[in-house]
Amino acid sequence: MSDFNISFYSLLIQQFIANERIVHIKADTILFQEKDPVDYIYLLMSGNLALGRHHIKGKEFILKILKDEEIIIEYQLFKDNPSYHFFVKTLSDCELLKIKREQFEEYLLNDKKLLASLTSWLSTRYLKAQMKCQDLIINGKKGGLYSMLIRLANSYGVRTEDGILIDLILTHQELANLTFGTREVVQRLLKELREDGIISYENQKFIIKDMSHLKKEVDCQHCPIEICGVN
Numbered sequence: 001m002s003d004f005n006i007s008f009y010s011l012l013i014q015q016f017i018a019n020e021r022i023v024h025i026k027a028d029t030i031l032f033q034e035k036d037p038v039d040y041i042y043l044l045m046s047g048n049l050a051l052g053r054h055h056i057k058g059k060e061f062i063l064k065i066l067k068d069e070e071i072i073i074e075y076q077l078f079k080d081n082p083s084y085h086f087f088v089k090t091l092s093d094c095e096l097l098k099i100k101r102e103q104f105e106e107y108l109l110n111d112k113k114l115l116a117s118l119t120s121w122l123s124t125r126y127l128k129a130q131m132k133c134q135d136l137i138i139n140g141k142k143g144g145l146y147s148m149l150i151r152l153a154n155s156y157g158v159r160t161e162d163g164i165l166i167d168l169i170l171t172h173q174e175l176a177n178l179t180f181g182t183r184e185v186v187q188r189l190l191k192e193l194r195e196d197g198i199i200s201y202e203n204q205k206f207i208i209k210d211m212s213h214l215k216k217e218v219d220c221q222h223c224p225i226e227i228c229g230v231n
Contacts, residue, residue, distance in 0.1 A: 008117040009069050012043055015107060016099045023096050031072075031088040031096075038082045040098045042072040047094030048168065051086050052177065062177040065091070065168070065230045067155070071121070072096075078105055091168075128227050136180060139218050144179045145189050146214045148230070149199070153208050155229040162200065163209040171204060178230070 022045070025031065031042070034053060044066055051074065052062040063086060066072065075082040082101075108115055135147035149166070156168040176186040193199045198214065200207045208214065215222075 008114070008121045009043065009071055011111075011114050011117060012071065012099070012104075013097070016043075016097060016103075020097055020099050023098055025090050025094045025096060027090050027092045027094075029090045031090065032084050033087045034085065035083045038075045038084055038101050040101060041104050043097040043099065044068065044070040044072060045095040045097060047096075048091040049088055049094060050091050050174075051088050053086055060177050061180055062174065065155070065178070067231065070231060077108075124226055128229065128231075131223060131227055135218060141179070141181050141185055142189055143218045144181065145175070145186060146218050148175065148179050149206065149208060150211070150214055150218070150220065151228055151230045152206070153211065154225045155231060157208075160207065163207045164211060166206045166208070169204045170206065 025047075031049070046068050049066045049070075049072070050062050051064050051066065051072075052060060054060055072088060074084050074086050074088065076085075108118060132147075132151075136144040139147060152166045152168065152170075153164045156166050157164040158167045159165075172187050172190065173183045175190075176183045179186065190199070190201065194201065196213075198208070198210045200209060214220075
């Protein structure tokens with residue numbers, strides 16, 4: 001997480017922790033849906049969340065996964081009667097600070113330091129979204145999967161004797177939702193990676209055994225971790 005992102009999160013915590021409510025949400029709970037009116041922004045204090053969209057045909061797409069110390073602002077700022085553009089659901093038990101939208105926006109407009117920090121945070125998010133689009137468009141389904149495994153390792157990776165453990169429970173369907181593919185295609189590609197000794201999969205967690213292979217296949221640009229993640 002970048003210094004600017006930490007600063008933005010920390011400034012919000014310092015300003016609102018004393019007067020706003022901390023809520024505890026159980027795993028597999030919808031925090032809000034697409035097109036719901038925006039009453040609050042949220043600070044994720046602990047736990048994991050998925051943000052995405054439901055296609056008209058019923059398929060679910062996960063755009064990003066958020067964990068500890070993240071800010072959830074999924075609407076057009078300073079717009080009258082805004083609505084959320086995505087849904088958010090909990091992947092684990094979560095602790096969140098709820099901040100009223102009007103108070104948040106008023107605080108932004110009256111604090112130049114916070115507004116500058118927000119600008120930096122938003123620019124990082126923009127670059128991250130552009131890089132994800134690049135990976136999926138240029139590299140196709142296989143490269144998109146490889147890129148997502150790299151991003152997951154950057155966000156959730158733990159080094160072990162066997163390789164880099166992605167310390168997040170993920171089903172094949174959830175990984176397909178993250179890469180905008182189908183479960184069948186993802187399963188086939190993962191099987192090839194397992195047979196080639198590039199990854200392993202145990203207890204719904206992946207271990208990347210040969211990261212250099214994945215990076216070579218997607219022509220990795222070695223972006224900083226704050227750009228190359230799933231958040």
